[in-house]
Amino acid sequence: MGAARAGRIVSAAVPGRVARSLRRWLPQATAWSALTYAIALLVAFPIIAVIVYAIIPAPEVWAHLAATVLPRYVTNTLVLVVGVGVLTLIIGVGTAWLVVMCRFPGRRLFEWALLLPLAVPTYVIAYAYTDFLQFTGPVQTALREFFDWGRDDYWFPPIRSLGGAVVLLALVLYPYVYLLTRAAFLEQSACVLEVGRTLGRSPRRLLFGVAVPLARPAIAGGVALALMETLNEFGAVQFFGIDTFTTGIYRTWFGLGEPVAAAQLATCLLVFVIVLVLLERWSRGQARYFHTSSRYSELPRFPLTGLRAGLAMLACALPVTIGFALPAGLLAGMAVRGGDPLFGARFLDLAGNSLLLATTAAVLAVLLALLLSYGVRLHRTRGTSIAARVASMGYAIPGSVIAVGILMPLGWVDHTINEVMRERFGIMPGLILTGTMVALVYAYVVRFLAVAYNAVEASLEKVTPTMDAASRTLGKTAGRTLRLVHTPMMRGSLLAAGILVFVDVMKELPATVILRPFDFDTLAVRAHELASDERLTQASTSSLAIVIVGVIPVIVLSMAMNRSRPGHRG
Amino acid sequence: MVNRTVTLAAGLWLLGLGPVAAADVVNVYSARHYDADDKLYAAFTEETGIEVRLLEGDSDQLIERIRREGAASPADVMITVDAGRLWRAEDAGIFQPIESEVLAERIPQNLRHPEGLWYGFSQRLRLIYYNRDAFDPDGLARYEDLADPRFEGQICIRSSTNIYNQSLLASLIGEHGEESATEWARGLVENLARPPQGGDTDQIRGAAAGECEIAVANHYYYLRLLASDDAGDREVAEQVGIIFPNQEDRGVHANIGGAGVVDDAPNREAAIELLEFLASDRAQDVFARANNEYPVVDGVPRVDAIEEWGDIKIDDVNVSLYGRYNPEAVRIADRVGWR
Numbered sequence: 001m002g003a004a005r006a007g008r009i010v011s012a013a014v015p016g017r018v019a020r021s022l023r024r025w026l027p028q029a030t031a032w033s034a035l036t037y038a039i040a041l042l043v044a045f046p047i048i049a050v051i052v053y054a055i056i057p058a059p060e061v062w063a064h065l066a067a068t069v070l071p072r073y074v075t076n077t078l079v080l081v082v083g084v085g086v087l088t089l090i091i092g093v094g095t096a097w098l099v100v101m102c103r104f105p106g107r108r109l110f111e112w113a114l115l116l117p118l119a120v121p122t123y124v125i126a127y128a129y130t131d132f133l134q135f136t137g138p139v140q141t142a143l144r145e146f147f148d149w150g151r152d153d154y155w156f157p158p159i160r161s162l163g164g165a166v167v168l169l170a171l172v173l174y175p176y177v178y179l180l181t182r183a184a185f186l187e188q189s190a191c192v193l194e195v196g197r198t199l200g201r202s203p204r205r206l207l208f209g210v211a212v213p214l215a216r217p218a219i220a221g222g223v224a225l226a227l228m229e230t231l232n233e234f235g236a237v238q239f240f241g242i243d244t245f246t247t248g249i250y251r252t253w254f255g256l257g258e259p260v261a262a263a264q265l266a267t268c269l270l271v272f273v274i275v276l277v278l279l280e281r282w283s284r285g286q287a288r289y290f291h292t293s294s295r296y297s298e299l300p301r302f303p304l305t306g307l308r309a310g311l312a313m314l315a316c317a318l319p320v321t322i323g324f325a326l327p328a329g330l331l332a333g334m335a336v337r338g339g340d341p342l343f344g345a346r347f348l349d350l351a352g353n354s355l356l357l358a359t360t361a362a363v364l365a366v367l368l369a370l371l372l373s374y375g376v377r378l379h380r381t382r383g384t385s386i387a388a389r390v391a392s393m394g395y396a397i398p399g400s401v402i403a404v405g406i407l408m409p410l411g412w413v414d415h416t417i418n419e420v421m422r423e424r425f426g427i428m429p430g431l432i433l434t435g436t437m438v439a440l441v442y443a444y445v446v447r448f449l450a451v452a453y454n455a456v457e458a459s460l461e462k463v464t465p466t467m468d469a470a471s472r473t474l475g476k477t478a479g480r481t482l483r484l485v486h487t488p489m490m491r492g493s494l495l496a497a498g499i500l501v502f503v504d505v506m507k508e509l510p511a512t513v514i515l516r517p518f519d520f521d522t523l524a525v526r527a528h529e530l531a532s533d534e535r536l537t538q539a540s541t542s543s544l545a546i547v548i549v550g551v552i553p554v555i556v557l558s559m560a561m562n563r564s565r566p567g568h569r570g
Numbered sequence: 571m572v573n574r575t576v577t578l579a580a581g582l583w584l585l586g587l588g589p590v591a592a593a594d595v596v597n598v599y600s601a602r603h604y605d606a607d608d609k610l611y612a613a614f615t616e617e618t619g620i621e622v623r624l625l626e627g628d629s630d631q632l633i634e635r636i637r638r639e640g641a642a643s644p645a646d647v648m649i650t651v652d653a654g655r656l657w658r659a660e661d662a663g664i665f666q667p668i669e670s671e672v673l674a675e676r677i678p679q680n681l682r683h684p685e686g687l688w689y690g691f692s693q694r695l696r697l698i699y700y701n702r703d704a705f706d707p708d709g710l711a712r713y714e715d716l717a718d719p720r721f722e723g724q725i726c727i728r729s730s731t732n733i734y735n736q737s738l739l740a741s742l743i744g745e746h747g748e749e750s751a752t753e754w755a756r757g758l759v760e761n762l763a764r765p766p767q768g769g770d771t772d773q774i775r776g777a778a779a780g781e782c783e784i785a786v787a788n789h790y791y792y793l794r795l796l797a798s799d800d801a802g803d804r805e806v807a808e809q810v811g812i813i814f815p816n817q818e819d820r821g822v823h824a825n826i827g828g829a830g831v832v833d834d835a836p837n838r839e840a841a842i843e844l845l846e847f848l849a850s851d852r853a854q855d856v857f858a859r860a861n862n863e864y865p866v867v868d869g870v871p872r873v874d875a876i877e878e879w880g881d882i883k884i885d886d887v888n889v890s891l892y893g894r895y896n897p898e899a900v901r902i903a904d905r906v907g908w909r
Contacts (some may be wrong), residue, residue, distance in 0.1 A: 029614055064901060064904070068904040068905055068907075069904050099898060101771075130768070134768075134772075135776065135779055135781040136772075136775040136778070136779040136781065136806075138774060141779070150780070151780055152783055159767070160765075160767040183895070189661045203847075240767060241658060241729050241731075241765060241766050241768070241909055243729075243766040243909060247731070251731055251900075253630075253634075325723065337800060338798075338799050338800055341605060342605060400631065403631075404634055404638065407634075407635065407638035407639070408638060409638060411638045411640060411642075415640060415641065415642055418641075418642045428642065428836075430642065431639060431642055431643070431644065435639075435644060510631075512626060513631055514627065514631045514634070514635055515635075516625075517625075518623045518624070518625050518644070519624060519625070521622055521626070529603040529626060530603070532603075532628070533603055533604075534769040534770060534771040534772075534791060537800070559605075570739075
């Protein structure tokens with residue numbers, strides 16, 4: 001603990017005497033790995049709280065679960081994960097390659113438009129399409145009227161199904177893969193690709209033989225994000241009536257009143273994620289990915305014409321249309337037909353709260369991710385690597401479980417403070433941590449650190465260690481090296497990481513609902529309240545607002561990333 | 571000493587913390603989200619000078635939050651819908667018993683907890699609907715009939731994850747015992763027209779559009795469609811007929827929206843005052859009207875649409891029973907594969 005405290009002091013860069021003298025006798029190595037452990041511990045604390053809770057045996061409940069619902073949870077979850085994984089991989093990598101490496105009409109537009117579905121929460125796209133495509137919706141009703149069909153005369157793909165969930169989730173989650181992959185393609189040294197071309201590689205072999213293997217950490221990071229988001233997705237699958245591990249955890253906790261068994265289910269989910277991550281690491285083996293050259297030049301694009309250009313346009317237009325334009329249009333239609341009666345000044349409040357939370361959490365998460373991944377880079381021991389993994393586990397845990405995991409330790413701190421204050425001053429200050437934004441931001445960081453970490457780590461890995469060596473030889477400390485050398489090089493990725501967290505927080509629901517302070521609502525909370533009361537039409541207004549507020553930073557992100565491309569002029 | 575206390579208070583104020591306990595505040599955790607509720611709280615403030623601070627959320631999550639906050643919780647009153655949920659709150663130990671002459675006198679005995687842990691303030695009915703064109707309602711008069719093989723492939727009902735269905739199943743456990751209720755649930759699952767999906771409104775829509783013949787949903791969802799600004803919604807309501815089940819025996823299954831005073835409430839007196847206010851004629855009218863529900867206090871006018879239905883026989887079993895059998899209901903649903 002002493003070491004951990006020292007780490008924090010150094011991290012805060014306290015210019016005081018204490019820090020300086022600490023630095024003198026404390027080797028920097030220790031300080032940085034202590035910092036790594038401190039961050040990991042902080043973030044892992046709620047997760048550990050849940051796991052500890054899960055240690056108590058609950059055999060009777062398990063017998064019931066195993067005999068009834070568990071097989072369904074497992075099958076559905078697996079189908080969902082595999083389906084979303086494959087779809088996001090294809091859409092994300094494919095479109096990223098097209099917009100980075102090819103030239104076709106509309107490329108510049110698609111470059112940023114492909115990110116737009118990121119702003120659409122899974123539950124919102126589910127609301128929009130259900131209303132549109134279900135038996136009672138306009139599409140099927142029109143078909144029935146036109147062909148004079150009855151309910152048994154035709155087959156229509158049921159939207160509220162596992163298949164429907166796979167497609168809708170993939171449509172709003174592929175941008176994670178696209179974003180990180182595109183950033184990786186952009187950061188790839190032109191030399192590498194030019195060598196590939198000089199050696200006579202066709203565009204396709206260049207993609208699969210050079211670009212994709214080089215971008216592998218980023219692609220894996222993107223798919224991992226999409227999959228973890230899938231694993232703890234609650235709103236859409238619940239709405240569709242699909243039993244997954246996450247809805248099962250919720251049901252066991254609150255429906256069966258068995259928090260212990262629920263915590264055990266959550267732990268199973270966690271083990272599953274860890275295995276998934278380890279598998280990817282293991283298959284990557286000892287390979288490391290560095291840029292060998294700092295010389296960059298504008299990448300020449302493959303010109304596409306005729307049919308190929310048309311196909312490329314179609315490939316890019318489809319995900320944007322189905323994942324963003326159509327649902328946004330449907331919502332806008334609903335909002336006009338019968339939107340939220342409270343629309344107006346109250347909405348500025350809601351949006352302000354959402355923005356405040358999202359910005360705070362994003363800045364904090366990126367900062368921690370940067371320190372964490374740099375700490376691991378400096379001292380890549382088994383210990384620090386595990387610590388970093390542990391710190392990014394939160395992404396796989398349902399928001400409601402994290403919230404409860406936070407309420408336990410923070411609640412204890414609050415109670416202790418209250419006890420002490422009452423004894424010494426005779427006042428009860430109330431819930432300083434759990435009753436304020438502190439707990440909420442903490443939850444967001446626990447939940448979304450992985451988002452930032454994956455992006456930052458993938459980018460940091462590509463900075464060749466010779467840079468570190470050079471800087472350190474010139475007498476710069478590790479901290480200054482990070483600030484002066486790495487951070488500027490990684491600017492694009494840091495921004496990407498921040499915006500991913502930002503948009504994720506905008507959309508986050510379960511933890512926000514559980515942890516938010518009094519008289520403090522966000523757009524997501526409002527949308528959820530109305531939707532859970534079956535007032536979907538009214539919920540459309542705030543749903544649309546989430547999308548709109550989320551779209552702005554997404555566009556900014558895309559533009560900034562373009563500028564961050566090495567060798568980019570103007 | 572005084573100085574330090576002042577500094578401390580100022581610091582806490584800067585952190586955005588208001589006083590938890592003050593003479594003129596009551597902190598409400600509510601699982602009801604009706605915009606008319608804001609007016610209700612404003613009226614309470616106007617009448618008593620007590621300010622209402624509100625935290626809305628999902629019932630189960632609010633319960634868990636109060637539990638975790640423990641003795642330092644600012645929560646004074648917890649409002650939620652469905653006796654099953656009130657029971658969960660009770661089971662979690664977050665309520666304290668309240669004795670109030672006003673409440674005892676005004677709220678019927680079967681709509682409050684025997685020891686005063688919680689009180690019901692509005693009542694909702696779980697009704698059966700049918701497609702007027704495609705279904706002859708003769709022979710479907712009881713909830714029990716929903717399991718009859720005659721209605722195979724005809725019923726729309728939402729997931730058993732939903733508390734309304736858990737409470738309905740619990741009422742059948744209370745009436746007929748666990749074994750018989752399991753048989754009923756099994757028969758119901760056999761009769762489903764489609765896998766359970768969507769909310770109550772979706773079931774009514776399904777019946778209206780001909781996706782199924784029969785639907786089960788709470789009464790206010792139907793009334794909301796009937797009074798909607800959207801012509802399509804009104805058509806849906808007009809396309810379905812209503813069956814008030816079990817009129818010849820125990821009556822329609824009804825549930826409550828209710829509230830209780832939280833254990834260790836920092837503003838206990840204000841909390842009781844709020845509960846008593848909710849039982850007043852004025853508040854009853856707003857509270858029930860906000861969601862087209864039945865007021866629980868005799869003599870308070872009902873919304874016109876309910877008046878038009880005339881006298882409906884409502885099951886007068888104590889609603890706390892729904893909570894007692896809730897875990898069993900969930901297990902039965904899992905066993906028979908009612909999603």
